[in-house]
Amino acid sequence: MQKKFLNIVLYSPQIPPNTGNIIRLCSNTNSKLFLIKPMGFNFDDKNLKRAGLDYHNDVQVKIFDNLFDCCSHIGESNFFFITKFGKKVYSEQLYRANDTLIFGSEIDGIPSCIFEKFNFPKLFIPIKNYKRSLNLSNAVSICLYEAMRQNSFFQLS
Numbered sequence: 001m002q003k004k005f006l007n008i009v010l011y012s013p014q015i016p017p018n019t020g021n022i023i024r025l026c027s028n029t030n031s032k033l034f035l036i037k038p039m040g041f042n043f044d045d046k047n048l049k050r051a052g053l054d055y056h057n058d059v060q061v062k063i064f065d066n067l068f069d070c071c072s073h074i075g076e077s078n079f080f081f082i083t084k085f086g087k088k089v090y091s092e093q094l095y096r097a098n099d100t101l102i103f104g105s106e107i108d109g110i111p112s113c114i115f116e117k118f119n120f121p122k123l124f125i126p127i128k129n130y131k132r133s134l135n136l137s138n139a140v141s142i143c144l145y146e147a148m149r150q151n152s153f154f155q156l157s
Contacts, residue, residue, distance in 0.1 A: 004060070006031045006147055007074050007100035008140055011067060011114065014040030014106050021137035027058040029144055034070050035063045040105075067102070067114060074100055079120040082143055083110055084133060086124030093123055095147035106136050 008031055013019045019035070026033045035043075043063065064070040071079060077100045082090060102120070104110035115122070125134060125142055134142075 004030055004032050005097055005151075006095070006144060007034060007077060007098065008032065008144065009034045009036065009067070009070060009100060009102040010105075010136070011036045011102060011110055012038055012040075012105040012108070013136070015136070016041040018106060018136045022140050023059050023061065025137065025141055025144065026061075029148060031059075031144065033059055033061045034074070035061065036067050036070055037063065037065050039063075040107075067118065071100075071118070079118070081110055081115065081118075081120050081122045082125070082139060083115075083122050084124055084127075085115070086122040088121065088123050090123040090125055090143050091146050093121070095150050097151065099147065101140070101143050101147075103136060103140060109133070 006029070008022065008026060010019060010022065010033070013035060019039075019041070023033060025031070043061075062070075062073065064073065071077075077098050078096070079100045079102060080093065081102050081104075083104060102110070123143075125139055127134060133139075
């Protein structure tokens with residue numbers, strides 16, 4: 001069995017097709033996916049399944065009631081928030097296997113109370129100043145593929 005590469009955490013995802021696309025992405029990059037409640041859909045949502053196609057069986061997806069339990073389950077890892085409030089560009093961070101990228105909900109992002117409880121580095125994806133954000137599945141793709149590039153795409157062989 002292939003070693004898993006990164007851990008992707010979605011904090012309170014709201015849009016089923018985004019999560020479905022991220023399931024496909026995790027399948028194709030050998031990454032784990034963790035979802036934090038509350039979610040804006042049931043995990044058996046037909047839109048989630050449609051977007052994830054037949055990749056659902058290839059991805060280890062775990063659902064947690066809170067971020068603390070999720071991080072405890074993941075264990076030893078470098079954790080990073082991906083947020084517009086980041087202090088460092090995502091591509092300037094060095095990544096290694098088993099690192100964890102945490103993304104906020106499509107509607108509310110990551111709540112400030114979570115930033116206060118977890119002192120993880122905050123990274124950001126540069127966009128135009130007056131724009132709000134990128135699509136969640138695109139943001140995950142950008143960061144995940146940068147981590148893979150830095151590691152010579154070793155987990156795909």
